[in-house]
Amino acid sequence: MMKILFVDDEKKILQYLKILVNWEEHGYEFLTASNGKEAVDMLQEQQIDVMCLDITMPIMTGLDVLEWMSTRDFATRVVVMSAHDEFEIVKKAMLYGIHDYILKTDISRDNIIKMIDGVSAENEARRTNGQKDSLIAEYQVKEIYNETLAQFEHWLFQRSNTIPNLSVIDLPQQMPHYVPMIIAIENFDHVLERYAERDILEFDFVLKNIIQNTFQECKFLHVTEKSGAYAILLNMHNSYFFGSFTKTIQDKANQLHKSLSKFLDIHNSIYYVDEVIALSDVKDTFKSLEALHEMHRLKDDAAVHNLTEFMFINDSKQAGSQQFLSDLHAAFDQENFGSIELVMDQYIEQIFNEKIILTYDQFALMIHNAFYVFIEKKKLEFPNFNLTNMPNLEVMKATLRDFMLPMQDKELASSSNYIVNKAMMYIKNHYFEDIHLTVIAENVDVTPSYLSRLFPKIIGKSVVSYINEVRIIKAKELIENESLKFYEISEMVGFSSPIIFSTTFKKVTGETPGDYRKNYFANQKQ
Numbered sequence: 001m002m003k004i005l006f007v008d009d010e011k012k013i014l015q016y017l018k019i020l021v022n023w024e025e026h027g028y029e030f031l032t033a034s035n036g037k038e039a040v041d042m043l044q045e046q047q048i049d050v051m052c053l054d055i056t057m058p059i060m061t062g063l064d065v066l067e068w069m070s071t072r073d074f075a076t077r078v079v080v081m082s083a084h085d086e087f088e089i090v091k092k093a094m095l096y097g098i099h100d101y102i103l104k105t106d107i108s109r110d111n112i113i114k115m116i117d118g119v120s121a122e123n124e125a126r127r128t129n130g131q132k133d134s135l136i137a138e139y140q141v142k143e144i145y146n147e148t149l150a151q152f153e154h155w156l157f158q159r160s161n162t163i164p165n166l167s168v169i170d171l172p173q174q175m176p177h178y179v180p181m182i183i184a185i186e187n188f189d190h191v192l193e194r195y196a197e198r199d200i201l202e203f204d205f206v207l208k209n210i211i212q213n214t215f216q217e218c219k220f221l222h223v224t225e226k227s228g229a230y231a232i233l234l235n236m237h238n239s240y241f242f243g244s245f246t247k248t249i250q251d252k253a254n255q256l257h258k259s260l261s262k263f264l265d266i267h268n269s270i271y272y273v274d275e276v277i278a279l280s281d282v283k284d285t286f287k288s289l290e291a292l293h294e295m296h297r298l299k300d301d302a303a304v305h306n307l308t309e310f311m312f313i314n315d316s317k318q319a320g321s322q323q324f325l326s327d328l329h330a331a332f333d334q335e336n337f338g339s340i341e342l343v344m345d346q347y348i349e350q351i352f353n354e355k356i357i358l359t360y361d362q363f364a365l366m367i368h369n370a371f372y373v374f375i376e377k378k379k380l381e382f383p384n385f386n387l388t389n390m391p392n393l394e395v396m397k398a399t400l401r402d403f404m405l406p407m408q409d410k411e412l413a414s415s416s417n418y419i420v421n422k423a424m425m426y427i428k429n430h431y432f433e434d435i436h437l438t439v440i441a442e443n444v445d446v447t448p449s450y451l452s453r454l455f456p457k458i459i460g461k462s463v464v465s466y467i468n469e470v471r472i473i474k475a476k477e478l479i480e481n482e483s484l485k486f487y488e489i490s491e492m493v494g495f496s497s498p499i500i501f502s503t504t505f506k507k508v509t510g511e512t513p514g515d516y517r518k519n520y521f522a523n524q525k526q
Contacts, residue, residue, distance in 0.1 A: 002049035004028040004116065007039040007065070008081065009057045013104075020109050026116055036060025040068055050119050052079045052102075053215060055089050063089065066096040070336070077119050087300055099460070108212050113326045130233070153224050156233075156283055176276045179249060180386045182289045183211075186267040186302055186449075200401065202429055203264065210263060214256045229293060231286060236276050246274040253304045267302040269293070288312070288357075297360035297392050323372060324350075332374035337404040359385040364388045364396060371400070394450035419444055420458040423451060424466065431470045432494045437463050471495065472508045479517045486513050 001024070006017050014032045023030040031048070032221050033039040037060045042048065050419035053064040062080060069076070077099040082090045090101055099119055104110065122359060153162055184193055191203070207224050218234045253270045260268045271289045285307075292307055324347040331339040345369070351358050367389040375382060383403060422444045427435065440463060441448040471493040478489045490501035505513050 001029050002027055003031055003047065003253075004041065004050040004052070005031045005033060005042060005048045007033045007036065007057070007062070008054040009034050010054075012203075012206060015024075016109075017112070020107075021112055021116075026113070026491065029117065036062060036065040039065055043069070043074065046078045050077050050079065050099075050116065052081055052115075054081050055093065063092060066093055070096050072492050079115060079119065081153070101143065105208070108209060108214070110214075124349055141161045154487070156231075156286065159472040171402055174505065176278045176281075177236050178277050178279060178282050179234040179236060179273060179275075180277070180282055180285045180289060181234065181270065182270045182293055183256070184271065184293050184296065185189065186230065186269065191266055206263060207260065210259050211256065212261060214252055225253070226239040229290075233282065238282055250304075250306065253306075257304050269296055269302055270304045272304070272306060274308055289358050291357050294359040295351075295357050295363065298358075298363055299352055299393075310357050312357050321347075325366060328367070329373065332370060333377075335404065335407045337401045340400060340404070344397075361388070362392070363393075364390060367396065367400075391453070392449060394447050395453055398450055398454065402447045417458060419446055419451070420455055422457065423463070424459075427463075427467055431467065431474060432492060434494065435467065467494075468504050468508060473503070475505060475513070476509075476516065479513055482517070482521070491511070 001236055003319075006014055008014055010487060011034065014034075018030055018032070028050070033042055035057045039051065039053070040060065043051075053062045053065060066078065069078075078096075080093045080098050080101040081104055082101055093101070100115060100283065101117055152163075204225065206381060207230070211223055211230070215219055215232075215234055218236065220353075224231050253272045257268060257270045260266055271292050273285060273289070277285055287376065289307055292305060292310060296305070321404055325342070327343045328340070328349075331343045348363075365388055371387055372382075387396055387399065390399060423440050426443050436447045437452055441451040444451065446454075452463060455461075455466070459466065461469075475493045477491055478484055478492060479486075486502070487498040490498045493501070495501035497502065505511070505516070509516060511519070
């Protein structure tokens with residue numbers, strides 16, 4: 001059995017590659033290294049037949065490994081894994097006679113299988129200067145392909161009215177072949193908090209591969225991230241689905257929704273159409289899907305929604321907004337936030353039951369206008385906030401609540417401080433448990449989204465940062481007890497692993513746990 005070594009400093013990518021292919025079935029023993037130095041050690045210790053090498057890594061880069069190999073006699077065939085913006089580095093790698101390259105964004109089960117099937121014994125002699133030039137030319141063609149995709153994306157989501165020449169990416173422009181779709185990740189700010197800065201790239205990588213595996217029958221699939229939502233365009237030309245197309249697309253959307261929840265642990269909503277459309281209609285359809293997504297900022301239900309089941313209403317009378325505005329003005333006149341919130345919630349429930357598309361921005365404008373009528377009528381001082389700029393319904397409600405509460409009861413004016421103080425107390429009492437934003441929010445009776453925005457507004461730091469600080473303060477006390485091991489302390493203060501504990505400790509204090517203990521006892525002796 002041959003040995004294949006994947007070298008990448010992103011652990012989740014290595015974990016994903018391990019389960020992506022049945023390596024034994026293809027005759028390979030799967031091995032990994034987290035940096036170039038580990039790869040060099042393994043090359044010296046055992047015969048590696050194929051090495052898939054990341055370019056940008058700490059300690060020892062991919063180019064460093066290739067340069068080291070060039071001074072020695074290795075039969076190992078090398079495939080470089082690169083990002084879109086690493087073309088100049090890849091060209092340098094080609095000078096060392098690499099066998100092939102693969103873009104990280106192109107990693108899928110089919111592409112990996114093609115790659116390992118291509119890296120065979122009879123291809124071992126491939127690598128003349130002319131073949132290197134051919135490989136560079138092939139990469140340049142792919143760069144043109146990606147540039148065309150970028151132009152296409154600009155047309156799709158920006159103000160450009162001119163469709164680019166899409167012949168290079170083989171997209172039919174006349175016949176109806178396309179199915180647009182949007183994935184909205186609920187509480188995307190919270191997702192960003194959960195993943196470290198580098199890990200968010202791994203999150204993006206895994207998410208796109210889940211999408212590709214769900215729709216692997218499609219000839220072309222384009223995915224782009226846009227403000228916490230992922231827009232997907234499926235090309236159904238020459239694609240084949242069994243049974244009813246409408247039911248199949250619905251089943252696929254449900255499968256994608258469940259897979260994202262299961263494998264990435266994210267609340268998500270899927271918005272799709274159950275019919276194929278022409279490329280010229282794709283832009284307008286995406287706008288309609290975005291409007292449906294915007295509507296769901298009013299009600300977070302994390303579900304799958306078919307655009308064709310909803311109605312766009314041009315006449316506000318049909319949407320019942322006149323009765324809503326009348327009820328809203330009456331609620332403001334009562335100077336009672338509870339009444340205002342009840343009217344808002346009842347109207348939201350109504351438009352969802354009737355499947356009428358009303359965007360969050362349209363709803364926010366109605367609330368804003370009613371609020372300012374109330375301000376003028378009561379001759380109050382105009383506030384320094386604008387309700388149309390609130391990021392979501394929870395923040396809008398919280399802003400209105402804080403403004404209206406002093407009129408109801410002066411003692412309740414500090415409700416936001418009360419919520420944050422209650423959350424901080426919960427963290428201090430439960431820091432050693434597996435606590436996170438959702439759990440804390442449930443215990444203070446607010447939504448995770450609202451708490452994640454309110455917390456830094458009141459104390460100047462995120463919920464995650466505060467949890468870590470509380471844990472590290474307690475960890476310092478425990479470190480002063482020499483009988484306790486660091487892994488024991490890590491578990492006692494609520495960290496899931498000693499590595500995360502050590503990394504967080506250094507980030508908060510500037511020292512490793514070992515250095516802190518050493519310096520503490522050194523100071524005690526003075």
